[in-house]
Amino acid sequence: MIRSALMNVMTAAALKAGRGLKRDFGEVENLQVSVKGPGDFVSAADKRAEKVLYEELVKARPGYGFVLEESGEIEGPDKSHTWIIDPLDGTTNFLHGLPIFAISIGLQREGQLVAGLVYNPATDDMIIAEKGQGAYLNNRRLRVAARRDMGEALIGCGIPHIGKADGHARFRAEFDAVMGKAGNIRRLGSAALDLCFVAAGNYDGFWERDLQSWDMAAGIVIVREAGGYVTDADGGADMLAKGSICAGNDAIHRALLGLVKQP
Numbered sequence: 001m002i003r004s005a006l007m008n009v010m011t012a013a014a015l016k017a018g019r020g021l022k023r024d025f026g027e028v029e030n031l032q033v034s035v036k037g038p039g040d041f042v043s044a045a046d047k048r049a050e051k052v053l054y055e056e057l058v059k060a061r062p063g064y065g066f067v068l069e070e071s072g073e074i075e076g077p078d079k080s081h082t083w084i085i086d087p088l089d090g091t092t093n094f095l096h097g098l099p100i101f102a103i104s105i106g107l108q109r110e111g112q113l114v115a116g117l118v119y120n121p122a123t124d125d126m127i128i129a130e131k132g133q134g135a136y137l138n139n140r141r142l143r144v145a146a147r148r149d150m151g152e153a154l155i156g157c158g159i160p161h162i163g164k165a166d167g168h169a170r171f172r173a174e175f176d177a178v179m180g181k182a183g184n185i186r187r188l189g190s191a192a193l194d195l196c197f198v199a200a201g202n203y204d205g206f207w208e209r210d211l212q213s214w215d216m217a218a219g220i221v222i223v224r225e226a227g228g229y230v231t232d233a234d235g236g237a238d239m240l241a242k243g244s245i246c247a248g249n250d251a252i253h254r255a256l257l258g259l260v261k262q263p
């Protein structure tokens with residue numbers, strides 16, 4: 001387990017924001033009767049969680065900058081540190097009562113991702129990693145899967161939703177290519193947790209396009225610290241700017257990239 005001051009700060013913030021999300025998730029099933037409907041409720045839960053994360057982290061590390069899904073960029077006097085935060089990744093699952101959602105907190109130092117935390121309040125799974133310190137799920141050290149044969153691999157993916165119609169044709173082509181080679185495919189709906197499933201060896205590989213930095217920042221550190229490989233979906237090194245990701249152990253990452261990358 002990582003017991004650094006930084007990780008204590010990150011876990012305390014996530015646990016506090018997670019308490020609110022857990023309570024709100026419990027309310028989701030009662031929403032059929034609410035006037036405004038579940039969309040507004042979830043959006044309010046999302047904003048409340050973000051506020052808690054911001055307040056806790058700014059108190060503990062004054063000066064660090066922020067990139068937040070809801071509030072956007074907030075610059076701080078300390079230009080070398082930036083938190084990259086998604087207060088509720090897997091919003092669609094949350095809205096539908098599926099317990100696959102998470103808080104995601106990444107930390108960039110001098111432009112390098114150095115720490116990541118993904119916390120699912122519904123299952124109490126806390127996944128953490130710090131550069132050079134390994135990745136952990138609760139107290140267990142994580143390691144990517146050892147499987148090297150694509151024909152036996154379980155590959156996670158993300159499917160562009162209805163608002164991203166320009167990505168549908170490309171996804172169909174990628175899905176077709178992967179379906180022809182991989183053992184099987186999953187789509188769970190939270191990129192932050194999907195990357196943790198790669199780190200834990202549940203998935204052998206994962207790819208998704210059209211993501212934001214806050215969907216991936218924490219998960220990237222976690223996969224790397226579990227011994228995995230991460231690039232953007234076309235094999236480049238700048239996942240956050242490119243907004244796409246391909247992850248796995250060395251063999252599956254290479255094979256998956258061969259199936260999905262565009263020249």
Ligand code: 2AM
Binds near residue numbers: 086090158163
């Ligand atoms: P979100 O739940 O924070 O929105 C699922 O494919 C991934 O894409 C999730 O990490 C999800 O993050 C992200 N995503 C971004 N915009 C989305 C949207 N409008 N609908 C569904 N998922 C979205």
Ligand code: CA
Binds near residue numbers: 088090
């Ligand atoms: Ca997200």
